[in-house]
Amino acid sequence: MTRGLERFSMNTATLGYQAEITQTVEMIARAGFAGIAPWRRELVGTDVRQIGRLIRDCGLSVSGYCRSTYFPASSRAEWQSNVDDNKKALDEAAELQAACFVLVVGGLPVGSRDLANARQQVEDGISALLETATKLNVPLALEPLHPMYAADRACVNTTEQALDICRKLALGNPLLGVAVDAYHTWWDPKLPEMMERAGDEGRLLACHVNDWLVPTRDMLMDRGMPGDGIIDLSSFCALAEEHQYTGLFELEIFSNELWELDPCEIVNQAKRTCQSL
Amino acid sequence: MTRGLERFSMNTATLGYQAEITQTVEMIARAGFAGIAPWRRELVGTDVRQIGRLIRDCGLSVSGYCRSTYFPASSRAEWQSNVDDNKKALDEAAELQAACFVLVVGGLPVGSRDLANARQQVEDGISALLETATKLNVPLALEPLHPMYAADRACVNTTEQALDICRKLALGNPLLGVAVDAYHTWWDPKLPEMMERAGDEGRLLACHVNDWLVPTRDMLMDRGMPGDGIIDLSSFCALAEEHQYTGLFELEIFSNELWELDPCEIVNQAKRTCQSL
Numbered sequence: 001m002t003r004g005l006e007r008f009s010m011n012t013a014t015l016g017y018q019a020e021i022t023q024t025v026e027m028i029a030r031a032g033f034a035g036i037a038p039w040r041r042e043l044v045g046t047d048v049r050q051i052g053r054l055i056r057d058c059g060l061s062v063s064g065y066c067r068s069t070y071f072p073a074s075s076r077a078e079w080q081s082n083v084d085d086n087k088k089a090l091d092e093a094a095e096l097q098a099a100c101f102v103l104v105v106g107g108l109p110v111g112s113r114d115l116a117n118a119r120q121q122v123e124d125g126i127s128a129l130l131e132t133a134t135k136l137n138v139p140l141a142l143e144p145l146h147p148m149y150a151a152d153r154a155c156v157n158t159t160e161q162a163l164d165i166c167r168k169l170a171l172g173n174p175l176l177g178v179a180v181d182a183y184h185t186w187w188d189p190k191l192p193e194m195m196e197r198a199g200d201e202g203r204l205l206a207c208h209v210n211d212w213l214v215p216t217r218d219m220l221m222d223r224g225m226p227g228d229g230i231i232d233l234s235s236f237c238a239l240a241e242e243h244q245y246t247g248l249f250e251l252e253i254f255s256n257e258l259w260e261l262d263p264c265e266i267v268n269q270a271k272r273t274c275q276s277l
Numbered sequence: 278m279t280r281g282l283e284r285f286s287m288n289t290a291t292l293g294y295q296a297e298i299t300q301t302v303e304m305i306a307r308a309g310f311a312g313i314a315p316w317r318r319e320l321v322g323t324d325v326r327q328i329g330r331l332i333r334d335c336g337l338s339v340s341g342y343c344r345s346t347y348f349p350a351s352s353r354a355e356w357q358s359n360v361d362d363n364k365k366a367l368d369e370a371a372e373l374q375a376a377c378f379v380l381v382v383g384g385l386p387v388g389s390r391d392l393a394n395a396r397q398q399v400e401d402g403i404s405a406l407l408e409t410a411t412k413l414n415v416p417l418a419l420e421p422l423h424p425m426y427a428a429d430r431a432c433v434n435t436t437e438q439a440l441d442i443c444r445k446l447a448l449g450n451p452l453l454g455v456a457v458d459a460y461h462t463w464w465d466p467k468l469p470e471m472m473e474r475a476g477d478e479g480r481l482l483a484c485h486v487n488d489w490l491v492p493t494r495d496m497l498m499d500r501g502m503p504g505d506g507i508i509d510l511s512s513f514c515a516l517a518e519e520h521q522y523t524g525l526f527e528l529e530i531f532s533n534e535l536w537e538l539d540p541c542e543i544v545n546q547a548k549r550t551c552q553s554l
Contacts (some may be wrong), residue, residue: 152492
């Protein structure tokens with residue numbers, strides 16, 4: 001089965017943040033993608049409501065708003081400031097009518113070896129956001145990151161762990177769910193089971209596609225375009241669809257190599273890639 | 278609680294394979310370690326029985342023999358040849374009176390995206406070794422590797438997955454168990470639960486210690502000496518001991534930086550490090 005471009009969204013990180021957000025929106029719409037996932041850094045100094053209107057006028061939906069400020073901190077004051085910053089981001093996500101606000105939760109505070117404490121701070125942080133998210137009707141998509149980022153980017157590292165947190169903090173509340181990213185989860189022997197559980201629990205809020213290159217030369221900046229690596233992405237997308245995922249498949253690729261290209265060229269490559277998926 | 282050097286074994290990889298195995302054995306014994314874990318590559322062209330005798334004469338035990346030839350292959354003939362090679366290694370492990378033969382199982386065959394098939398080939402490969410292992414009385418220690426190695430080194434990536442394989446293939450047979458390595462498993466939210474399960478099921482055959490550096494500059498060759506990174510190794514060792522682990526803690530560090538040092542210097546550093554753990 002092939003999927004038309006109307007099933008795909010472009011995460012703006014894939015384009016390397018090279019153009020202004022208004023140009024980026026137009027480029028992505030012109031190529032025929034159905035959605036966009038913008039980053040907060042691109043909206044600094046802009047009128048977010050106006051950007052939201054532009055996105056809709058171009059016929060795009062917002063598959064996700066990227067992303068949370070990391071929760072874990074070395075002091076309570078710093079943790080609170082992180083939570084407050086995330087509340088501001090939720091206002092922006094609401095203006096953008098984003099399908100979800102993506103939670104990349106952060107790792108260990110500098111100098112800490114206390115992983116259990118970092119994870120507790122994450123749970124407390126998500127708890128502290130739930131009321132605002134509910135009021136604004138912005139779903140929170142908790143994204144498990146690959147275990148190789150546990151120390152410095154996210155201490156939520158499997159889909160099972162993320163779903164357990166959802167159940168614990170928001171039983172029966174569908175405004176907390178998960179974002180399942182192929183790059184972060186392809187290796188997980190429990191992925192099929194957890195994809196099913198996410199679907200059953202109504203928590204599959206976002207699916208990101210990208211590829212794992214062999215060899216991987218850089219732990220952050222060497223993701224591949226779908227098809228260039230070893231992830232069976234057709235099966236990944238089919239699995240999500242089998243379990244009630246009706247959202248867009250979002251293309252999110254951090255890549256030094258890709259970012260050397262002109263964003264128009266990246267969009268064209270991405271278009272061909274998604275159409276063959 | 279501190280542990281004396283009599284609780285530690287040196288994996289020879291930590292020394293960068295710089296010296297002859299006979300010198301390495303003597304160096305490690307002289308420093309006061311209780312055990313050694315040699316690699317197959319170091320024994321090529323030697324009389325393995327004689328090396329085993331030397332090790333024992335020096336007062337060292339063999340905490341593990343490293344390691345299996347990867348199982349997954351592109352053809353049945355190649356898979357069979359991998360299994361046969363591992364049977365030869367089991368003979369060597371028996372000569373060395375190794376506490377276990379370490380199974381690092383391999384990832385995807387070149388060009389393959391079929392992770393389920395690779396995992397099946399691993400199960401079939403372990404099955405095919407069990408009779409020989411039982412005859413020789415050499416325990417097989419299945420080592421889950423960090424998920425970042427799933428594509429090219431090992432498609433067994435969590436302790437839970439490894440224990441599930443043990444249960445499936447060798448219910449009631451203690452000659453199949455797990456090697457739990459801090460570097461590969463520290464991030465796993467289920468590690469405490471799985472360490473308990475491994476203990477309860479009598480399958481905790483080996484524990485490896487080393488550290489995760491932040492940042493990690495190389496996916497293979499940038500492990501840290503215990504204490505230099507962010508793993509809470511005191512808790513890791515205590516957790517193992519709490520769950521019936523009475524074997525040695527094996528120091529296994531792949532590190533470009535470390536390997537620039539003279540092996541004597543590495544042994545001295547390691548000695549100080551282990552004594553402070």
